[in-house]
Each structure stands twice: as structure tokens, then as C-alpha cells.
Amino acid sequence: MVLLKMKFPFQKRVRLAQGLWLLSWMAVISGALTFSMGLFLKAELHRQAEVMDNTQIHAVPNTLMMIGLASLGINFFAGRICQDSLDASRFPRWKTFMLPYFILSLFFTILMLVAVIMSYAMKGNLEESLKIGLKNGIRFYKDTDTPGRCFQKETIDRLQMEFHCCGNNNYKDWFEVQWxxxxxxxxxxxEVKDRIKSNVDGRYLVDGVPFSCCNPSSPRPCIQHQLTNNSAHYNYEHQTEELNLFSPGCREALVSYYMGLMNSIGAGVLSFLLLQVSVLVSLRYLQTSMEAVLGQENTEIETEGYLLEKGVKETIKEMMDNVLKFFHFNQVDASVGLEAEAGEKPATPAD
Incomplete structure (x- = not known):
């Protein structure tokens, strides 16, 4: 049974081709935007790479960049097909190209949907990556003379000032490391000797934080040291002086920032996905309606277009049968080749 069959008079085919040409160029622009969004997200992730423990989250921007480039090529050819479909003498040259084109387009359309799902589902990996990366970043904050960690202090300070955060979970994380x-x-x-002797690891631990944790909006000068000692500062109560330091942890701030980016990008890619599906559906109708014109003397006759020549189940079954036949044919060829090699005997010199 033919799926979603429609009738296309000549004028309707012309309007379909013209509208599809416009859609295809809109899809080209959306492909460029998808690539740009992937590139921007990758740059933002790379900017904080020193406080991220793994690179799995780069799968989202990498996928977006690949989809964007593929969309440029796919929809450029769709525009060319639309132009040639207005001339029945030029359309036949695309006939053999249409099947692989639809398979490739469908693959990247599905991949676009996967990218949308990934952009919403990466929160867990992002949180885990930042949890370990920030913990290590804070631990190596003091190692400004150690090769490979020389810029760790600058990275953490810039991060805390830019995102208005302090520590991994909160400012108390700095109490647990020698920074x-x-x-x-x-x-x-x-005092230094007593503090070092007071803990088993021999570290110099203080109830203080780096200057980058200070909140400029605080009504009083920043208190960085002896944060839990109320008597060390005049008119001070550390449990209520929340404005003195940035209250959120950097993991929370970064997760909120990056998930906001990914959610916005996911919404944009979803709209591009709908546009790409519209291009594929319209192109399929244009192809099937134009194929009925081939071989006809009157090219302005009314034709029928459809999405699938058979039902969905029948089409999937036919495709699976073709795939199985293809692999079976390759296996037969391989077995015949092995039998031929086994049947060959080495030549012996004549007596």
C-alpha cells in the first residue's frame, strides 16, 4: 500500500520545487549555524579543560560540528536537485543518485536527533567530570612551581571571579587543602609549626580562602582568613556573613552555565531537525512526482507523489532482506575463494 499519496498538477510541482529550493537554502544556513554552535560549545568546554576530568562531554560539540558540515553538503545538493526538477530533461541525471542521497540524509537526520538527546542528557557526565577536575584543581592550587601545574592557580582564580563561585561545593572546600x-x-x-603538627598529613591548613572568593558586593572589606573565628574580627558572625564570599560552589555554577548552553543549543538543533525533515519529505514528494513525468511527451501532466511505495513494515522488511542478501552474497564469494585456493596444487617439475 502506497504511503501518503498526493496528486501533483504541473503548477503544484513547480511551487513544490520552488518552496523546496528555499527550504534547502534555509537548511544550509541552519547547517552553518549548527557547526558554529558546536564550535562555540567546544571552545567553551576547552576553556575550562583544566578543571574537567574527562573529554566525554566533547562528544556533543564534535557531533554538532560533524552534522553541521554534513548538512551543508546535503542541502546544497537538494537545492541543485530542485533547480533541475523544473526541467524534465535534466532531472533524470539525479535518478541513480537519489537512493544513496536519502540514506545519507536520513542517517545524519537521526544523528541530529541523537545530538539533541545528548545535549540534554550530559548533565551527569558533566557534574562528575567537574567534581573530580575541580577537586584536583583546588588541591594543586599552590603548585605554582611544579611543571604542568604552573597556571592552575590562575585558572582557579579566574574561574571563581568569572562565575562568582568559591570552592568545589562551597568555600569550606578550601579548609581541607593546603592552598x-x-x-x-x-x-x-x-603558629606555622603548630598548624603543621596539628594534622597527620603535615599540611598547613587554615580556615581561609583565596582572594578570588571575595564578593565585591559585600558591604564590608573581604575577610579571607580566620573565617570561623568570630572574635578575630569586629562585629562579625561567620554563620550570617554570607555576602562576604561567593556562596555557590564552582561545580554548581559551571554545571548551570554549561547546561544552559546545551539546552539552548539543543532547542536550536531541534528546530533545525524539523526543517531538515521538511526538506527530506518535500524532496521525496518531488522525486516521486517527477519520476512519473519521465518518458511522457506532455511534461505538464498531473502526477502522483508519495513517501513510500509500500507500507512502513513492508519497506523495512524489504530493506532488511536486501541487507541480508548482500551479506550472504559476500559470504558465498569468500567461501568460493577459499575453496579455489585450497584446490590449487603446487606444480612439480617433470622427471
Whole structure:
């Protein structure tokens, strides 16, 4: 049974071709935008690569960039087909090209849908990547003289100032690591010696945070050190002085930022997906309605167009049968080749 059959008079075919030409160029622009969004997202992820533990989340921008480039080529050819479909003498040259074109277009359309789903489903991987990456970044904050970690302090400071955050989960994460380098500690001081001896790891731990955690909106000068000692500062209560430091952790701030980007990009790609589906459906109707014109003396006759020559189940079954026949044919060829090689005997010299 033919699926979604429609009648196309000559004028309707012309309007279909003209409308499809416009849609195809809109899809070309959407392909360029998809590539640009993927490139922008990859650059934003790369900008914070030092505080991310893995690169799995780069699958989203990489997929978007690949889809964008493929969409440029696919829809450019769709525009060419539309132009030639207005001339019955030029359309036949695309006949053998249409099947692989539809298969390739369908593949990248499905891949576009996968990219949309991935953009909404990457929150878990992003959180885990940032959790470990930020933990290591804070731990290596003091290693400004260690090769490979020289810029870790600058990265964390810039991150906290840009995203108005402090620590991994909150400012108390800085209490658990030695973030002041030994080169800036006076080991002859009794206070320094007592602090180092007070913990089993021999680290210099303080109830303080780096300057980059300070909130410029605070009504009082920033308090970085002895944050839990109320008596060390005049008119101070550390449990209520939330405006003095950035309250959210950097993991929460970064996840919110990147998921906002991915959700916006996902919505944009979803709209491009609908546009791409419209191009494929329109092109299929144009192809089937034009094929009925081939061989006719009067090219302005009314023709019929459809999406599938048979039903969905029959079409899928036929495609699966063709795939199985293809693999079966290759296996037969391989077995025949092996039998031929086994049947050959080495030549012996005549006595």
C-alpha cells in the first residue's frame, strides 16, 4: 500500500520545487549555524579543560560540528536537485543518485536527533567530570612551581571571579587543602609549626580562602582568613556573613552555565531537525512526482507523489532482506575463494 499519496498538477510541482529550493537554502544556513554552535560549545568546554576530568562531554560539540558540515553538503545538493526538477530533461541525471542521497540524509537526520538527546542528557557526565577536575584543581592550587601545574592557580582564580563561585561545593572546600605554597610560609614561626603538627598529613591548613572568593558586593572589606573565628574580627558572625564570599560552589555554577548552553543549543538543533525533515519529505514528494513525468511527451501532466511505495513494515522488511542478501552474497564469494585456493596444487617439475 502506497504511503501518503498526493496528486501533483504541473503548477503544484513547480511551487513544490520552488518552496523546496528555499527550504534547502534555509537548511544550509541552519547547517552553518549548527557547526558554529558546536564550535562555540567546544571552545567553551576547552576553556575550562583544566578543571574537567574527562573529554566525554566533547562528544556533543564534535557531533554538532560533524552534522553541521554534513548538512551543508546535503542541502546544497537538494537545492541543485530542485533547480533541475523544473526541467524534465535534466532531472533524470539525479535518478541513480537519489537512493544513496536519502540514506545519507536520513542517517545524519537521526544523528541530529541523537545530538539533541545528548545535549540534554550530559548533565551527569558533566557534574562528575567537574567534581573530580575541580577537586584536583583546588588541591594543586599552590603548585605554582611544579611543571604542568604552573597556571592552575590562575585558572582557579579566574574561574571563581568569572562565575562568582568559591570552592568545589562551597568555600569550606578550601579548609581541607593546603592552598598556600610552602615557599610563602615562615617555618620558624610557632603558629606555622603548630598548624603543621596539628594534622597527620603535615599540611598547613587554615580556615581561609583565596582572594578570588571575595564578593565585591559585600558591604564590608573581604575577610579571607580566620573565617570561623568570630572574635578575630569586629562585629562579625561567620554563620550570617554570607555576602562576604561567593556562596555557590564552582561545580554548581559551571554545571548551570554549561547546561544552559546545551539546552539552548539543543532547542536550536531541534528546530533545525524539523526543517531538515521538511526538506527530506518535500524532496521525496518531488522525486516521486517527477519520476512519473519521465518518458511522457506532455511534461505538464498531473502526477502522483508519495513517501513510500509500500507500507512502513513492508519497506523495512524489504530493506532488511536486501541487507541480508548482500551479506550472504559476500559470504558465498569468500567461501568460493577459499575453496579455489585450497584446490590449487603446487606444480612439480617433470622427471
Amino acid at each position: 598556600i605554597s610552602n615557599r610563602y610560609l615562615d617555618f620558624t614561626s610557632k
